[in-house]
Amino acid sequence: MTHLSDSRLSPVAARIALTASAVAAAGLLLFPLATLGRGFDADPVLLHLTGAVTNLSANPDAPLPPTGTVLPLGWAALALLIVSVVGALRRASWVWLTGLLAAVLGIIAVVLLGQGLGEQTARIAADTSLRPGFRRQLRSFYEGGGMNLGLFLTVLGGLITAGAGLSRFPAWWERLNRLRGLLVPAVAISLAVLVGAVVVLIVQPAVNASGTPLTPWTGWLAKSDLVYFVYSTLFAPVTALNPLLESLKLATPLIFTGLSVAFAFRTGLFNIGAPGQLTIGAIMAMLVGVYGPASLGWGLLPLSVLAAAAGGALWGAIPGILKARFGSSEVINTIMLNYVASAIFIFLIGSNTFTFLGREYSLPFKAEGFEPASEELREGARLPTLLNLLNVGADGTTALTAGPLVALLAYVVTRLATRRTARGGLIALGAALLAGLLTWRVGIPVTVIGSQLNASFLIALACIGLFGVLMWRTATGYALRAVGLSPRAAEYGGISVARGTILAMTLAGMFAGLAGTHYVNGGALDEYRLKANMPVSVGFDGIAVALMGQNTPAGVMAASLLFGTIDTGSVGVQRLENISRDIVVVLKALIVLFIAAGGFLSRRVTDPPPPQLAATGGGGNAAPATAGLTPSVAAQERATPNPNVTLASETNKDVTQGGNQ
Amino acid sequence: MDGLFAQLLTTAFLATFIRSVVPLLLTGLGGLFSERSGVVNIALDGLIIFGALAGAVATLALEPSLGSLAPWLGWLAGALVGGLIAWIHAVISIKYRADQVISGTAINLLATGVPAVILTALYGSSTESPKVQNALPLWGIGELRFSPPVFFALLTALVTWYVLYRTPFGLRLRATGEHPGAAASMGVNVRRMRYSGVILSGLLAGTAGVFLSIGNLDSYVRNISAGLGFISLAALIFGQWKPLGVLAATILFGFLQALSITLGGTDLLPPTLVQALPYLITIIALAFTGRSAGPKALGKPLDG
Numbered sequence: 001m002t003h004l005s006d007s008r009l010s011p012v013a014a015r016i017a018l019t020a021s022a023v024a025a026a027g028l029l030l031f032p033l034a035t036l037g038r039g040f041d042a043d044p045v046l047l048h049l050t051g052a053v054t055n056l057s058a059n060p061d062a063p064l065p066p067t068g069t070v071l072p073l074g075w076a077a078l079a080l081l082i083v084s085v086v087g088a089l090r091r092a093s094w095v096w097l098t099g100l101l102a103a104v105l106g107i108i109a110v111v112l113l114g115q116g117l118g119e120q121t122a123r124i125a126a127d128t129s130l131r132p133g134f135r136r137q138l139r140s141f142y143e144g145g146g147m148n149l150g151l152f153l154t155v156l157g158g159l160i161t162a163g164a165g166l167s168r169f170p171a172w173w174e175r176l177n178r179l180r181g182l183l184v185p186a187v188a189i190s191l192a193v194l195v196g197a198v199v200v201l202i203v204q205p206a207v208n209a210s211g212t213p214l215t216p217w218t219g220w221l222a223k224s225d226l227v228y229f230v231y232s233t234l235f236a237p238v239t240a241l242n243p244l245l246e247s248l249k250l251a252t253p254l255i256f257t258g259l260s261v262a263f264a265f266r267t268g269l270f271n272i273g274a275p276g277q278l279t280i281g282a283i284m285a286m287l288v289g290v291y292g293p294a295s296l297g298w299g300l301l302p303l304s305v306l307a308a309a310a311g312g313a314l315w316g317a318i319p320g321i322l323k324a325r326f327g328s329s330e331v332i333n334t335i336m337l338n339y340v341a342s343a344i345f346i347f348l349i350g351s352n353t354f355t356f357l358g359r360e361y362s363l364p365f366k367a368e369g370f371e372p373a374s375e376e377l378r379e380g381a382r383l384p385t386l387l388n389l390l391n392v393g394a395d396g397t398t399a400l401t402a403g404p405l406v407a408l409l410a411y412v413v414t415r416l417a418t419r420r421t422a423r424g425g426l427i428a429l430g431a432a433l434l435a436g437l438l439t440w441r442v443g444i445p446v447t448v449i450g451s452q453l454n455a456s457f458l459i460a461l462a463c464i465g466l467f468g469v470l471m472w473r474t475a476t477g478y479a480l481r482a483v484g485l486s487p488r489a490a491e492y493g494g495i496s497v498a499r500g501t502i503l504a505m506t507l508a509g510m511f512a513g514l515a516g517t518h519y520v521n522g523g524a525l526d527e528y529r530l531k532a533n534m535p536v537s538v539g540f541d542g543i544a545v546a547l548m549g550q551n552t553p554a555g556v557m558a559a560s561l562l563f564g565t566i567d568t569g570s571v572g573v574q575r576l577e578n579i580s581r582d583i584v585v586v587l588k589a590l591i592v593l594f595i596a597a598g599g600f601l602s603r604r605v606t607d608p609p610p611p612q613l614a615a616t617g618g619g620g621n622a623a624p625a626t627a628g629l630t631p632s633v634a635a636q637e638r639a640t641p642n643p644n645v646t647l648a649s650e651t652n653k654d655v656t657q658g659g660n661q
Numbered sequence: 662m663d664g665l666f667a668q669l670l671t672t673a674f675l676a677t678f679i680r681s682v683v684p685l686l687l688t689g690l691g692g693l694f695s696e697r698s699g700v701v702n703i704a705l706d707g708l709i710i711f712g713a714l715a716g717a718v719a720t721l722a723l724e725p726s727l728g729s730l731a732p733w734l735g736w737l738a739g740a741l742v743g744g745l746i747a748w749i750h751a752v753i754s755i756k757y758r759a760d761q762v763i764s765g766t767a768i769n770l771l772a773t774g775v776p777a778v779i780l781t782a783l784y785g786s787s788t789e790s791p792k793v794q795n796a797l798p799l800w801g802i803g804e805l806r807f808s809p810p811v812f813f814a815l816l817t818a819l820v821t822w823y824v825l826y827r828t829p830f831g832l833r834l835r836a837t838g839e840h841p842g843a844a845a846s847m848g849v850n851v852r853r854m855r856y857s858g859v860i861l862s863g864l865l866a867g868t869a870g871v872f873l874s875i876g877n878l879d880s881y882v883r884n885i886s887a888g889l890g891f892i893s894l895a896a897l898i899f900g901q902w903k904p905l906g907v908l909a910a911t912i913l914f915g916f917l918q919a920l921s922i923t924l925g926g927t928d929l930l931p932p933t934l935v936q937a938l939p940y941l942i943t944i945i946a947l948a949f950t951g952r953s954a955g956p957k958a959l960g961k962p963l964d965g
Contacts, residue, residue: 199778202782203778203779203781203782204782270762270763272766318944322944322947322948325948326947326948326949328944328947328948328950329898329947331703331762332891332894332895332898332943332947333944333947335891336891336895336940336941336943336944337940337944339888339891339937339940340937340940340941340944343933343934343936343937343940344937346933347931347933347934350933354931355929355930355931356929356930356931357929357930358929537773540766540769540770540773543763543766543770544770547763578781578782578785579778579781579782580777580778580780580781580787582773582774582775582777582778582781582787583774583778584774585770585773585774585777586771586774586775586778587774588770588774589767589768589770589771589773589774589775590767590771592763592766592767592770593749593753593764593767593768593771596753596757596759596760596763596764596767597752597753597757597759597764598757598759
């Protein structure tokens with residue numbers, strides 16, 4: 001490995017480090033450093049870097065945790081950040097160190113603060129002189145405390161500065177380069193969060209339960225705390241098991257619809273029909289689950305799941321066939337079919353009777369009662385909840401099996417160990433299966449209240465696997481991707497575009513249809529029946545999920561989990577009086593908007609030339625020339641580029657119609 | 662059957678019919694400007710919602726001071742907000758060369774969330790605004806009394822035809838959508854034409870929204886557009902991207918909608934299924950007209 005002659009930071013890296021450090025330093029001064037306690041209405045006690053405490057809570061007398069060590073740490077971090085700013089301006093090579101130190105100081109401050117609050121909580125719990133209700137209130141008051149924007153920005157800015165500084169070293173540059181695919185989604189999320197913050201600042205008045213009037217300065221602190229509160233609440237579900245399970249439950253249908261949209265995207269088709277396909281899938285699952293032969297017992301379940309898949313596939317195939325045969329746009333047709341599906345849905349479960357040409361006919365599908373809903377599913381057609389499935393502690397104690405966790409661990413370890421061996425993936429998979437089976441009866445004791453997360457999550461995982469294998473390991477997948485990248489070239493290569501279009505839409509519909517199993521067989525609508533409150537809008541969220549996941553199975557999974565988390569977290573935001581849960585919908589829309597406008601990131605950043613070219617060109621931050629491609633770059637190049645949907649759609653139309661003209 | 666025809670020949674049906682056509686026509690003509698300039702505008706439904714919301718909010722805010730003048734300014738506000746949101750679509754798809762369908766879908770997603778946030782912040786309800794005291798006035802005789810956007814819509818259809826085929830602006834707009842390269846070489850500012858087309862679509866779709874919120878009802882309610890934007894888009898394609906074609910197509914779809922509203926009260930057909938009729942007809946119609954070419958450069962970002 002040759003070393004770069006210029007040991008200074010590249011201009012781009014220096015600019016990133018400068019921005020991150022400067023923003024973090026300003027944040028330390030402008031925003032509250034920490035929250036020392038938070039009441040039920042999100043009323044905070046705020047600590048500023050100067051040591052000033054602003055108590056806006058309804059608890060004016062609550063003793064606050066000691067903050068002695070946190071403040072000096074904050075000042076030290078500020079000093080380091082300022083040094084980083086100077087270093088970044090001079091493009092000094094040591095910036096990574098000061099950035100990293102600032103981040104570490106920030107983390108230490110957060111931990112110390114957490115300890116102080118923990119001591120208060122323990123003290124309250126031990127204090128028997130308090131009324132139980134008041135004790136609970138006081139405990140959640142301290143538990144609501146923690147870092148605030150000041151410390152958060154310090155840690156984040158420090159880490160970004162460190163990363164930008166480290167990019168000077170070839171090994172780190174290589175490592176960071178691998179994360180380049182995350183750049184557009186990450187920037188989109190950040191921008192969406194930023195715009196969302198502005199929305200919150202505008203629509204939400206400051207929380208002040210103390211009754212003392214706010215000066216402009218304390219008013220600003222309270223306002224900025226709102227932003228932190230909203231986002232920390234949205235992302236809070238990852239910190240505890242119960243909300244985490246709830247997040248997984250909300251993520252499950254998103255995985256299905258996300259895969260559906262992504263699958264069509266890969267073939268150059270835009271599937272806006274996931275809501276309709278989901279609806280038809282759910283209706284079919286219900287029909288089989290309620291009216292299937294009871295004698296089948298548990299055999300009814302696979303039949304019902306297959307029916308859901310078939311229903312969705314049919315609803316997806318219609319626009320596929322129409323496009324292949326007549327060249328009519330799948331975009332419009334899928335939208336129209338959404339409305340048709342919704343009409344069928346309401347027709348079936350909305351009423352017991354309907355009139356046709358003046359005569360009244362009866363419909364058997366609606367159950368008794370005021371609410372439009374179907375009959376309950378037969379016992380055999382219900383998916384068990386995941387907790388039931390994984391619960392190995394039979395005698396009343398709740399204990400989850402350690403199997404999946406051990407399997408995951410085994411997979412990761414073996415995969416890393418066999419990275420350079422052929423068939424390493426298969427070996428790792430085998431090891432994971434073995435480890436999982438061996439430890440299935442080993443339980444981890446946990447406290448879970450019970451969750452409606454059901455086995456359709458496992459179906460979703462299977463679909464992720466199916467998507468990956470089908471798309472990247474089979475000839476059919478190769479053909480589909482070829483159609484997506486260039487229909488014309490694919491046609492010349494002997495691939496039937498019409499067949500690809502129909503197949504892709506059918507499979508996309510199947511994925512979306514399977515989401516119906518989550519709602520109907522899985523009882524995610526609180527009952528094992530088809531109900532009118534089925535949130536079909538998850539079909540549209542699938543578009544956001546697919547875009548954010550860059551149309552890869554793993555990406556769809558990650559994006560679904562993110563959306564599931566903020567959907568769960570949005571319940572907590574309701575504590576603020578003037579804000580509606582729809583702030584989450586706005587955030588999702590903004591994420592799509594900013595990803596769509598990914599062009600604002602320079603092409604040099606998102607899609608750089610291969611390192612060999614860059615090195616010969618002698619560009620600032622390029623990795624040194626290496627013989628051949630490094631494994632990671634080769635992997636990057638193997639990854640299929642994403643098709644441009646509209647363009648592909650257009651050419652696709654030309655090609656499919658070519659035979660007819 | 663006699664009963665049905667008697668019902669269809671009433672002035673009440675005629676009024677329902679005209680009220681169903683108007684928002685479709687305005688939005689469809691808006692979409693026409695956008696798509697003739699070469700930008701797919703799937704965001705029409707969202708633009709209607711934003712227009713409706715802005716119209717109602719502005720009227721509510723101005724009522725105490727301006728009285729019966731308020732809805733007129735509300736109309737202006739609705740149109741302008743529609744234009745503003747369309748401008749965002751234009752920036753993303755023209756400046757950043759993003760996929761136009763995805764950008765439009767993002768705007769539609771935005772339209773499902775933003776109104777709730779604004780309504781909650783302003784009025785404490787996430788589903789509807791308070792009722793306005795001064796809706797747009799109704800002009801006409803007997804049962805045939807309509808708010809001004811109705812007359813505006815009919816006028817717009819004629820003006821659109823004239824502008825598109827009889828003015829230099831229309832010629833340039835059509836050229837931009839058909840062959841941007843050629844248009845540019847003749848000195849047409851293609852970007853500016855596309856921006857104008859998209860923003861015009863926002864102004865018109867916003868007006869359609871204003872008609873829904875303060876011309877037809879007297880408040881903004883959640884999901885007020887009920888998919889009208891998508892039907893107008895279908896009408897636009899059905900009408901072969903021509904002003905008179907759009908007029909004819911929206912009359913057809915408007916008739917079907919009015920029919921489903923009227924039939925909803927009778928025992929002839931299940932109303933839910935009649936509501937699905939316009940969508941089914943669209944699918945079938947698209948199968949036969951899908952081959953008819955729209956503007957050639959539709960959906961393609963500019964090179965360079």
